Structures are given as structure tokens and as C-alpha cells.
Amino acid sequence: MYDFTGHDHRQMQLMLEGYxxxxxxxxxxxPDHPGLLQAYIWQDYDLAPKFPVLAGFLEFWRTKLDGPLHSVCFTHNRLIAPNEWRKVDGELRLH
Structure with missing residues (x-):
């Protein structure tokens, strides 16, 4: 269940906008041992197909952090599809 105050509200708004x-x-x-690789897992809401949030993070990495990038593999999943929402004209309450 979503708490529509604070962080959960931001997540729901992003999902409704197509993120x-x-x-x-x-x-x-x-940086000190270039022959060794380390893995880093990153996760955020982003907008396909251009992925501006991921691109911004990778640019930050290249310009501000030590440790040159070797490779990036990613996956993307829209959590709410357009056909999952429909207009409701009424509400029935019991008790």
C-alpha cells in the first residue's frame, strides 16, 4: 500500500509519468589495481529509451570518481503500463 505522503508519492508520480x-x-x-574489476549495482526510476537519469549518473562517475568504467549492463521495467489504469465513475461502500 502506498503512503501518498513523501517518498512513495514521488515514486507513484514517476510511474504514472511513464518512468x-x-x-x-x-x-x-x-584505481590502485587496474587489473581488478569491482561491481557496483545502481537502481533508480528512469525514462526509456534515452535513460537520462542513468546517463547523468554515468557522466558523474566519469568526471568525479576514480575507477574507470569497464562495462555497464542494465535492465528496465515499467511498473505501471497504460492499460492497467481505467476510469471509475462510481464507488459502492458497504458499512
Whole structure:
């Protein structure tokens, strides 16, 4: 059940606007040991097909963090599809 105050409200609003949950597995080289790879899992709501939130995070990584990127694999899932919502004209209450 969603609490429509605070963070849950933001998530629901993003889903209604077409955003879906994007999860990325980022492999990067250790700064001190470039032959070793480390995995980082990133997750946020993003908008397909351009993925501006993920692109912004990867740009931040490239410019501000040590540890060059090796590869990025991601998946995206819209949690609410347009056909899952319909208009309701009435409400029936018992007791």
C-alpha cells in the first residue's frame, strides 16, 4: 500500500509519468589495481529509451570518481503500463 505522503508519492508520480525501474550492473577498474574489476549495482526510476537519469549518473562517475568504467549492463521495467489504469465513475461502500 502506498503512503501518498513523501517518498512513495514521488515514486507513484514517476510511474504514472511513464518512468520505470532501471537497474544497472556497473563494472569498473580499481584505481590502485587496474587489473581488478569491482561491481557496483545502481537502481533508480528512469525514462526509456534515452535513460537520462542513468546517463547523468554515468557522466558523474566519469568526471568525479576514480575507477574507470569497464562495462555497464542494465535492465528496465515499467511498473505501471497504460492499460492497467481505467476510469471509475462510481464507488459502492458497504458499512
Amino acid at each position: 520505470g525501474l532501471t537497474t544497472a550492473r556497473i563494472l569498473y577498474h580499481f
